[in-house]
Amino acid sequence: xxxxDHEIIEECRDVCRATVGVYVLxxxxxxxxxxxxxxxxxxxxxxxxxxxxxxxxxxxxxxEPVDIAFVEGSVSTEKDLEELKEVRKNAKVVVxxxxxxxxxxxxxxxxxxxxxDELYASVYGDSKIKYKGLQAAPIDSYVKVDYFLxxxxxxxxxxxxxxxxxxxxxxxxxxxxPVCAECRLEGNPCILIERDAPCLGPVTVAGCKARxxxxxxxxxxxxxxxxxDNSWFDSLALTFKNKGYSKDxxxxxxxxxxxxxxxxxxxxxxxxGRKK
Amino acid sequence: MRYxxxxxxxxxxxxxxxxxxxxxYGPKKISEKFYDFREIGDVKEVEFEYNRxxxxxxxxxxxxxxTVFTFDTANVEIHETLPTGNRIIIFGVHACDIxxxxxxxxxxxxxxxxxxxxxxxxxxxxxxxxxxxxEYCFCSVRRTDFVDAGFDLFLHLLPDGYLVxxxxxxxxxxxxxxxxxxxxxxxxxxxxxxxxxTKRRSMFTVQGNWxxxxxxxxxxxxxxxxxxxxxxxxxxxxxxxxxxxxxCYEVKDLPTLDGAGGERVRFWDSCQFRSHGLVxxxxxxxxxxxxxxxxxxxxxxxxxxxxxxxxxxxxGRCTYFCPADIQFKENLLEVYGPGGGA
Numbered sequence: 001x002x003x004x005d006h007e008i009i010e011e012c013r014d015v016c017r018a019t020v021g022v023y024v025l026x027x028x029x030x031x032x033x034x035x036x037x038x039x040x041x042x043x044x045x046x047x048x049x050x051x052x053x054x055x056x057x058x059x060x061x062x063x064e065p066v067d068i069a070f071v072e073g074s075v076s077t078e079k080d081l082e083e084l085k086e087v088r089k090n091a092k093v094v095v096x097x098x099x100x101x102x103x104x105x106x107x108x109x110x111x112x113x114x115x116x117d118e119l120y121a122s123v124y125g126d127s128k129i130k131y132k133g134l135q136a137a138p139i140d141s142y143v144k145v146d147y148f149l150x151x152x153x154x155x156x157x158x159x160x161x162x163x164x165x166x167x168x169x170x171x172x173x174x175x176x177x178p179v180c181a182e183c184r185l186e187g188n189p190c191i192l193i194e195r196d197a198p199c200l201g202p203v204t205v206a207g208c209k210a211r212x213x214x215x216x217x218x219x220x221x222x223x224x225x226x227x228x229d230n231s232w233f234d235s236l237a238l239t240f241k242n243k244g245y246s247k248d249x250x251x252x253x254x255x256x257x258x259x260x261x262x263x264x265x266x267x268x269x270x271x272x273g274r275k276k
Numbered sequence: 277m278r279y280x281x282x283x284x285x286x287x288x289x290x291x292x293x294x295x296x297x298x299x300x301y302g303p304k305k306i307s308e309k310f311y312d313f314r315e316i317g318d319v320k321e322v323e324f325e326y327n328r329x330x331x332x333x334x335x336x337x338x339x340x341x342x343t344v345f346t347f348d349t350a351n352v353e354i355h356e357t358l359p360t361g362n363r364i365i366i367f368g369v370h371a372c373d374i375x376x377x378x379x380x381x382x383x384x385x386x387x388x389x390x391x392x393x394x395x396x397x398x399x400x401x402x403x404x405x406x407x408x409x410x411e412y413c414f415c416s417v418r419r420t421d422f423v424d425a426g427f428d429l430f431l432h433l434l435p436d437g438y439l440v441x442x443x444x445x446x447x448x449x450x451x452x453x454x455x456x457x458x459x460x461x462x463x464x465x466x467x468x469x470x471x472x473x474t475k476r477r478s479m480f481t482v483q484g485n486w487x488x489x490x491x492x493x494x495x496x497x498x499x500x501x502x503x504x505x506x507x508x509x510x511x512x513x514x515x516x517x518x519x520x521x522x523x524c525y526e527v528k529d530l531p532t533l534d535g536a537g538g539e540r541v542r543f544w545d546s547c548q549f550r551s552h553g554l555v556x557x558x559x560x561x562x563x564x565x566x567x568x569x570x571x572x573x574x575x576x577x578x579x580x581x582x583x584x585x586x587x588x589x590x591x592g593r594c595t596y597f598c599p600a601d602i603q604f605k606e607n608l609l610e611v612y613g614p615g616g617g618a
Binding site: 011012040043044047160161163164165167168169170173174176177178180181184185187189190192193194195201202203226228230232234235236238239242 | 331514
């Protein structure tokens with residue numbers, strides 16, 4: 001049993017201003033865009049001192065110390081890795097924000113199936129690129145991450161919750177239940193039961209208020225697996241199998257955003273037998 | 277108890293009358309297979325023959341999420357945000373769900389009075405509706421298939437309308453103030469009521485009485501069913517979130533950005549979630565999925581003194597809405613062994 005370790009910052013109120021950095025590794029910049037366009041962005045800007053936020057200011061620097069660092073994107077190049085290490089060194093609290101930073105993102109889909117050299121060759125052939133690439137990986141593969149704010153992109157209310165709890169001298173509570181539960185609370189009918197939709201709601205961490213199933217679209221798992229080994233890929237794979245889905249289809253779908261989950265392959269093997 | 281008849285052709289007018297008294301909710305078809313209690317705009321949308329709603333009626337009195345108070349850190353004050361006490365009418369509640377509400381009352385009113393629940397409940401009117409069981413129903417063995425309390429009016433289906441049982445003074449006044457919708461019951465109505473009841477009782481897939489289920493389960497906590505079935509479980513909490521008697525909640529503080537205040541919200545929790553058993557210091561008294569799975573089976577079969585029934589009312593939701601198709605009733609019968617009534 002490990003005791004929870006919650007890194008917090010001093011409550012500022014009227015006496016100081018928390019310093020915040022928003023950094024990007026390999027990603028679409030969508031998380032930053034959401035952060036920059038939250039309804040209360042002006043209030044946030046008045047309360048904190050942004051040392052780095054490319055989407056908002058060209059006067060951004062990687063090298064200044066900050067209280068809170070929000071890191072978007074996966075580590076996909078050596079440059080990403082250097083920057084990430086610099087951010088970690090300078091920050092009190094590091095928050096991985098978005099699917100790429102939290103779980104590796106879509107670019108890590110082939111993890112465990114294809115290695116970097118194969119992927120490189122299929123895109124660039126013999127050509128050379130400026131940076132040395134790396135197999136796309138979530139940032140906690142390389143540095144200690146204090147909090148995870150998943151989503152593709154993250155939800156505005158969660159961003160505000162994270163910011164407000166940090167500024168309060170507290171920390172955001174982790175969600176450890178699936179989208180499936182939120183879908184029920186939203187009052188939706190269940191598309192998995194009703195029309196055998198390949199919905200990943202039961203294994204995907206909640207927080208989006210079942211955004212996609214609410215529009216009749218099966219969850220694709222963009223928020224990543226429920227933490228603490230509570231993403232029951234085996235139970236869901238069995239459910240899908242009983243509905244006629246193939247092993248390859250199920251595995252591919254689950255891997256889009258969960259390829260870095262250490263339980264995925266083992267739990268799939270439980271249902272389908274060992275990989276040849 | 278008073279009995280009157282609501283003829284078929286007066287049903288819509290009666291619903292209109294109910295609608296004029298407050299916010300009317302009733303069962304509606306929300307998708308191909310599912311029903312839910314929703315606000316009724318057009319009374320023609322009310323579904324009279326529905327099997328079960330995806331959310332239980334407790335949500336009207338104990339909502340999925342609510343702010344219980346706001347706080348002001350500068351003046352160190354809290355301000356309760358009590359419900360306004362608007363009149364709500366819930367039409368078409370099945371017998372099992374009415375017992376479910378009485379079980380909720382026993383915890384949120386009798387046991388530890390909860391003003392948020394109590395204010396809403398006092399302003400609620402419950403109109404019961406008879407039903408015929410499907411293969412998921414086992415209210416009969418739970419003794420919740422016929423209710424004698426917990427409703428203002430209860431409508432029993434007749435070939436040409438409804439036989440109405442009056443349960444409270446509020447229900448009595450509803451009838452007194454709208455005499456134009458009601459008739460005296462005839463001897464034919466009485467016969468039809470009895471026929472319906474006989475038919476209803478013959479349709480259950482389990483017969484008998486499960487009052488001793490709790491003890492059967494307690495004596496076999498190591499039954500292999502738990503491991504086998506919890507292995508299929510997704511841990512999604514649908515069984516508890518759709519349950520008419522689950523009442524665990526979690527609270528969370530949401531400070532404002534400037535730290536000057538904030539609000540405390542409470543929202544439905546589930547014993548199927550890891551954090552439900554997590555306490556200060558990092559200890560978890562239900563660390564595995566099997567522990568959590570077993571907890572629900574024990575909790576639902578415990579005894580509620582107020583209703584003298586189990587906390588499970590046999591509505592079948594936890595099975596009907598389980599994405600992993602885990603069969604609660606069959607699993608209970610397996611542990612019970614021969615004589616369970618199947």
